[in-house]
Amino acid sequence: MANADCIVIQGSNMAECHPVGFQWVEEAKSRGARVIHVDPRFTRTSAIADKHIPIRAGSDVVLLGALINYVLANDLWFKEYVVAYTNAATLVNEDFRDTEELGGLFSGYDPETGHYDPSTWAYAESNGDLPATVHEHGASASARAAGDEHGSGGPSLAHAHVLRDETLQDPRTVFQILKRHYARYTPEMVRDVCGISAGDFAYLARAITENSGRERTTCFAYAVGWTQHTLGAQFIRTAAILQLLLGNVGRPGSGIMALRGHASIQGSTDIPTLFNLLPGYLPMPSAGKHDTFAEYVAAVGTKKQKGFWANSDTYIVSLLKAWWGDTAQADNDWAYDYLPRLTGAHGTYQTVTEMLAGKVEGYFLLGQNPAVGSANGRQQRLGMSHLKWLVVRDLSLIESATWWKDGPEIASGELRTEDIATEVFFLPAASYAEKAGTFTQTQRMLQWRHKALDPPGECQSDLDFFYRLGQRIRAKLAGSTDERDRPLLDMTWDYSAGSRGDADPEAVLAEINGYQRTGPAAGKPLSSYTELRADGSTTAGCWIYTGVYADGVNHAADRVPHGGPLRSQSQWGWAWPANRRILYNRASADPDGKPWSERKKWVWWDEDKDRWVGDDVPDFVADRAPGSRPDPDLGGPAALAGDDPFIMQSDGKGWLFAPKGMVDGPLPTHYEPQESPVTNALYPQQQSPARITFPRTDNLSAPSAGAPGADIYPYVFTTYRLTEHHTAGGMSRWLPYLAELQPEMFCEVSPALAAERGLEPYGWATIISPRAAIEARVLVTDRLTPLVIGGRTVHQIGLPYHWGVGTQAVVSGDAANDLLGVTLDPNVQIQESKAGSCDIRPGRRPRGEQLLRLIADYQTRSGATIATDNVRVTDPAHEIVDPPHEHGKEDGS
């Protein structure tokens, strides 16, 4: 980011939530970069930015779409880059129908499942006997949150033959489709939907386009302000399209910085704590879809597609060898059947509804405080009250460990301690200073953290806990002849070191890296994922991390001051893959392999050496000349042409249009949040038609604009974090030094809203949603601006979500997340927590049963039922399917 000439921070409060990373924004600024903050609130990020542009929560696709339109309409796109490196020239299936024609829906919508059959979004195919690309129906892809698999590359195609029109004139080219799709995203639309003036829009559009091109680059940064929406993945896709059009991918100071929420949240998707992924973004197999090893490998990546995902079999076999060692052999498909199979969505919110239905017996909470941190907290707490047992491993007695005696439902009388049968175990955890390991940060960099001291008393690291739990379970199962115990008994499980028998974190890192199993170099740690083989001769616990332990050296612990001599600072920590600091950096050179400009040079083709060279590890086949045109039939890396910089995409190009991989549309399209006081001004379709809803009486939605009762919850609220606290407070509200800095739950409102509702500065207010009512002190501030949306004023209320109801913390208070409903993005199953509807009124909330009455009274007056906002297609004229859905037809999977 320090190399950027313009930085747009949108959907993120970077200075407050990523203060350490923000030094690079300050660095860029000191070098002359312009910093623009687009956010509903004026925050500490805005305080440092050159300009703050207030926006209505949830309307970002309109703003970004209008920027795309501005770039296309004014011919400001980076022509050489776009034609050579993106799929702008690729032709799309002639059956594809855009939202323009279908009232806000794309072709293939299936009202029965509420999901798309995406086969019409595919690339056009030439006649011939090429294998057909498999298009999984949205209902199935969504249930396994298949979007998560694209954390390290694009979806698979059956082959790399595409039809292209390099003139971009064919109406079926991606470029022309893009132009038509975004034509209605105008500055006037931005004014009427986002509440951003024409002047501010022009400022932003000029700043971005003037700071893009050969000589300059613009960088975007986002966080959960973009992701936590019913179309969160599409927010990011919109920015990706804009950045590709401007040539801002793969170059210094470019790209889209995904600011991750905690230390090593990136690490916990790389080596996932998610229900649907295996390490390195390999999917968790699904029952009925990936029953055999061959089916599974074919679904992950095909041998005929371009790029490095074609080698997915080597990643999979090496993973299975790492886990099951000698047991994993060719004749048992490398123990593939030891892997569990998914039978549906098992995300946190589905799990909670299963708890409420009495279908979940036990629950482990590790570094998680869902009683405070998850949407619809009441649902979470009531869900836990149905468990037989609950294990909480944390630093302190967090609210998720004490809800059964001092939670809000005890106070309201909904739960009585003596009636709760859940057995709760609290196990003390070691803090970050008391254990060693790696953190993987936002830029995919692993940094080793040394242990400073032993954990006190019985506190244990998670690694030690699971290592010993595994040992105990295996001891209990020893001698078992039951088939189902084989995966546990055959698992490699030897990480011990030290006199106490503790697990050695470096031994785990070595297993993740992988090593050579056979031949003269047997036992040698591998140095790159390209060394992995599908014949069982190699192991790798996470293929993208291979190389972090090359030559037996822990490169995560590399700490050369300033990262060494290169601009990429490559000797500080280790970045996956292959210690590459900028992904897709082949795009930092022009199609001939020359830097786009001296100022922005990074990696280029050296004619004399016949290799790619530069300041970074080239993200390309090292000796593939810029002009190479290999036969696409070769498949894999061998098929990559010299101008295919996107080596993890199955056609080597950056995808402006996604022919596969998104379940809610190939192009980002604006829909309103699940509940919104505003009507969708762009299409008759109000909400994202493919969103995942939970129509339940404990998860009611506020009536949206136009529906009766919409005026009962007239205000937009958005939740966020403060620098002084950490998420649900487990690591900050127990610390006096942090607790004193932000001691009380508050809400932020504009002076206009305070006057409208009679709110006193620093007095109390009660905020009511269809799920809960909470109280907060009132900060009346000009940092919140009422926005004029479609001619009417829309007020936004800001709510930090750090506090929770309990008696153990130094400071406690009502939890903002209790107000949220649960509605999910269908690609990745993330909840919509950044935009909701509420009312606010002065004074503290009622206590006890009175509180439940207040919530019920609002629900009754609004007329909210489980049908409210849960109608999928909101425009009756478009309740049709085009092309017509053929019953009984296979969904293509």
Next chain:
Amino acid sequence: MPQFAGPTDPAADARWPDIKPRKGFFTDTSICIGCKACEVACKEWNHNPRDGDLELLESSYDNTGALGASTWRHVAFIEQGRERIEQARESGRTLVDLGMPSVGAPAPDAAAPPSAQSAIPDTPEFRWLISSDVCKHCTHAGCLDVCPTGALFRTEFGTVVVQADVCNGCGTCVAGCPFGVVERRTDGTAAPKAKRGERKGEQPDVPNLGVAQKCTLCYDRLIDDEAPACAKTCPTTSIKFGDREHMVALAKDRVAELHAQGRTEARLYGANELDGVGGTGSVFLLLDEPEVYGLPPDPRVSTADLPRMYKRAGIAAAGMAAAAILAFVGGRR
């Protein structure tokens, strides 16, 4: 001969045999993000207790209020509208036009092509000033000058430190500080009560009850050649630490750079050796008048007037004596 006012080297005045280069902070509020890491790092390192009553202070995001016995770094938050910003821009311009500090063109980025940005920024509608305050470590320190026990002393780094085991808690220094930095640690702040009458969370034992407390510029760390905790932890280098001379030079460069960008609201605080405290060890770049941040606009150490007071007292005494002599002389007539 020690001086009571004007430019001087305070460590030399204190007759240290081996004077170290004078140390100080340069706090650049224009790049502060208000994370308060300085407040926390300071308390951690110095084992200072938590302050306050765990209630909102009704002052934007500031909940520690001011510098005091236990809060030795304090971050202020000030919300301002357009009119005030324009006034600040004008008053800063006037200050610099008066010739202090000198304005020079910043070093241009040679590699950069002509910038697309305009030189003079628009006046924003709103801004949020954020500033981390700290003990000034004055050249002429009022607290030190009035301390009757010698508990306050000048270090070899030119900083001012309280020796808690010497201090008798008389409180004279509290009145002697023109900035209101020094405070006695009382029971009231030493054992704050949590809500519902409980004191929760692990706290270090409250040390140094009843005696004067303030920033030591991490004297213990300086001796080990380490930067003070606040500067070490600052993620944006808003708090810079080093030789005071270098800090002042950096500050002057920075204010010149901001003025060249049209941000004429920038001005320095504490960099002028001719002010009422002989300049401060802690130098600040502010974006508005000092009063806006709760800083005195023209701080003056009370002892600066001592020579004049002694002189006047001397004249008065001489006059009295002369009158007495005259009376005697006259009486003989």
